Amino acid sequence: MQNGLFSSESVSEGHPDKLADRISDRILDAFLAKDPQARVACETLLADQCVIVAGEFKTRRIEDFHAVRESADSLVRSVLRDTGYRDAQTGISPEQCEIQIRFNGQSQDISQGVDRADGVLGAGDQGLMFGYATDETPELMPAPIVFAHRLVRRQSELRKSGLLPWLQPDAKSQVTFRYVDGRPTCIEVVVLSTQHDDGIGLDELRDAVQTHVIEPVIPEELRAESLRTLINPTGRFVTGGPKGDAGLTGRKIIVDTYGGSAPHGGGAFSGKDPSKVDRSAAYMARFLARQIVARGWAKRALVQLAYAIGVAEPVSFVVETYGTESESGRNITAQLAREFDLRPQGIIETLNLQRPIYYPTAAYGHFGRSDLKLPWESAV
Structure with a gap:
């Protein structure tokens, strides 16, 4: 972008697609903790009160494969709790949801190309x-995605701290920067949608999000004179997580x-x-x-x-x-x-x-x- 507006978005850890990513990587870490050379291709699907974890796996010891498969149910539930979901009404119940584990061994056709006979590790795919x-930015990253991440991280921090106890785990952000001569100069639009308890009024929610989320994250020097902030633009976001939308790795x-x-x-x-x-x-x-x-x-x-x-x-x-x-x-x-x-x-x-x-x-x-x-x- 040389001149004009450019937008990037982010989502919180409670977004259903991010829940799927987190579960898949939690399973991956469990395999690597037992076998650093494990081959893992793990996919997760969440829909309402059901989680399906599937994939292809290979470990040097068959006992490690069985150990992770047996612990997968508890690993999934721990991710749901860690993310902040507590019941079916707000997203998904870690204790009562259905979890299906579908683990297979890695295809020999793939394995022979990765672990080659000559001892050289081949690429696992094209x-x-x-x-x-x-x-x-100091992070050596594009400014729009940096600030989009900061907004949903701030939402998560406030939820976990209890400062805004009506916040729920699912949230999305979007930040629009104006670029001049290839440099980001100011933020023109901020969008933040956050899941919330049913009892909070829309005006109270918008005031709190503006004060405690957007203003601490968006520096004054980057705010355009015509900055627009769109907070929960649909007006209501009570149903979230896998109950509100399916999630996929x-x-x-x-x-x-x-x-x-x-x-x-x-x-x-x-x-x-x-x-x-x-x-x-x-x-x-x-x-x-x-x-x-x-x-x-x-x-x-x-x-x-x-x-x-x-x-x-x-x-x-x-x-x-x-x-x-x-x-x-x-x-x-x-x-x-x-x-x-x-x-x-x-x-x-x-x-x-x-x-x-x-x-x-x-x-x-x-x-x-x-x-x-x-x-x-x-x-x-």
């Missing part, structure tokens, strides 16, 4: 992944990444172990883009990686800096290719990905996080 970084991939400011290859993250390049290579692409901007090589950077299933070397690797590079003669792509191993095993080792670190990433974005020590957010 696909293309993008990473992006920009100097428009992988439906918030733009929320998870750059808010639409950069391309997306289409692959979701949650529920996938790091042999799946949908996840690990997207993290590596962000890591590389971040290096470019943090090192002062460019003000903006987009990195694309692409892979073929069962093949270790990427089939393509390219860097775009949009004419913002600080030194015209530097071949950034070649320099990064020499410095970093972009094969799946190299990515896993560089970023130390075979650990149970994924559950916290499943809400409020995978990138630009200062509250988590994520290896792809580090500088070298």
